[in-house]
Amino acid sequence: MKRKPTMLIAYCLLFLTFIGCKKDDDGDMSQNPIDQLPPLTQTGENTFGCLLDGKPFLPGNGGNPLDCVYQFVNGGYYFALQANREIDLNLIRLGCNTQNLEINQDGVYVLKENISGNASGKYFFETHLNYTSNTHTGELTITKLDFDNHIVSGTFWYDVEDHNGIVHEIREGRFDMLFSQ
Template sequence: MKKHLLLLLTVLPLLALTGCNNDDDNKPADPVSQLPPATQTGEDTFGCLLDGMAFKPDNRPNATNCFYQFVDGDYYFVVGASNYHTNLKGITLRTERKQIFEGETYNLFEYTEGNAVGSYTYNLTNNFTSSTYTGELTITKLDFTNHIVSGTFWFDVMDENGVVHQIREGRFDMHFTT
């Protein structure tokens, strides 16, 4: 009996030290590694860094949206994601009356016809790129047969309180509707 008690007293502290499972230890320290990989196979993923923190859509239905449509002689592209974890936050990229092409990079400017634009939504207030706060959207894949669009992006926006938000390391790999 003393042998078993001695063994337990020796093993239990070791198990306690090595068997702890802290959820924070399982999360990657680098926010970029928390983003989905930059794929081009229609994985229906979206992610970026929002002010240095990983931003991904939550699990609600319609937390992501992507379409590329030809309407009344003009092209309209939208890809975006939202997350309700603390407050409604959303990141969206779009073109207004502007065709997109695989391998092309588009400057993100004002929200006007003929431009590509980026937006950050916080509590239902949209904040758009501008001539001062700009960015870039690169279309890395545009597959009309399988309706896949993939790309990378970054941009800055100023919110209604004068705070500049940095969106970096953005990537998406989505199926689009027409």
Template sequence: MKKIFLLFAVALLIIACYKDDEAPQPTPEPTEIEKLPPATQTGANKVGCLVNGKAFLPEGQLTGSSNPYCGYFHDAFSLVFNVVKNNDNITANGTESVVVYSSNTFLEEGNTYVLQAENSDHSGGYRVFDRNDYQFYDTNDEYIGELHITKLDKTNNVISGTFWFDAVNEQSKKVEIREGRFDMVFEGWAG
């Protein structure tokens, strides 16, 4: 009788384990990097990066501006994208922004540009606009980064690439921008 009971218990255990294997498993949450757009080169108008390890993607709209914005006029390139937490305003209160600038340089496909001081030809920044607290984090001679152009199609106004940088505010608080990627149709006319 003990053998029959033992065999019955083992059979129930096997059936229970088999049933658990068939149970639907919850879909895992995507990692922060998986939330970013893929690094494409088609003019998809997608941009994103990690800000201190968290996905940062354009969200919301400021009155009178586009989000994201990409402009390339002759020798001046700017890429700006925001997370707007207070949509119906023109003051930018409740907004965080990532910016990448290049000036006095004709960008070339395949080249990498060092993002340094705000007064250099290439820089990066992170902005936090709040009613009583504006924080500006910028690259400088110590906190730098890179802008890499993977595609520049001047006929169709498409520019794609990657970026990363470290930036610091006046209180020496640092922000890390990583895994930046963009694939944009730019406004303007390239040199």
């Protein structure tokens, strides 16, 4: 029994359709992690983002996801920026702060030990708060500091060792915040 050419063509087209289909299992995960962070802005957009161990970290899924203050208290300046995210019922908090250290626009600050006169980076997980140190450091750059509009913007990166001895890499950090005084 001979098959008609139209049936053969139909089988060929069906075969080509199946082998030409590609399942996209990656979804958004194939996107560059840096592209998932908020853009670098300096207009007080209240944005924060970074890569935590190579994965995008954005605030959310919990109370008070973002906070930023810059105050003069007891004769010294204190800057505190933090972002919170709940992941698998665990609160993760990342941020940068200064103790008795004035920040300035275009200033670059080494993130190190959390003591008076220094800037530091922080990593909170579960019930443990860890800071950068003189061994595990980083850098905070203030790209805009506008006291009239209460805007502070900048970039950061740092390494911090947690209570289990694991060093976490915080990279490509950026923020554009309204701060309270």
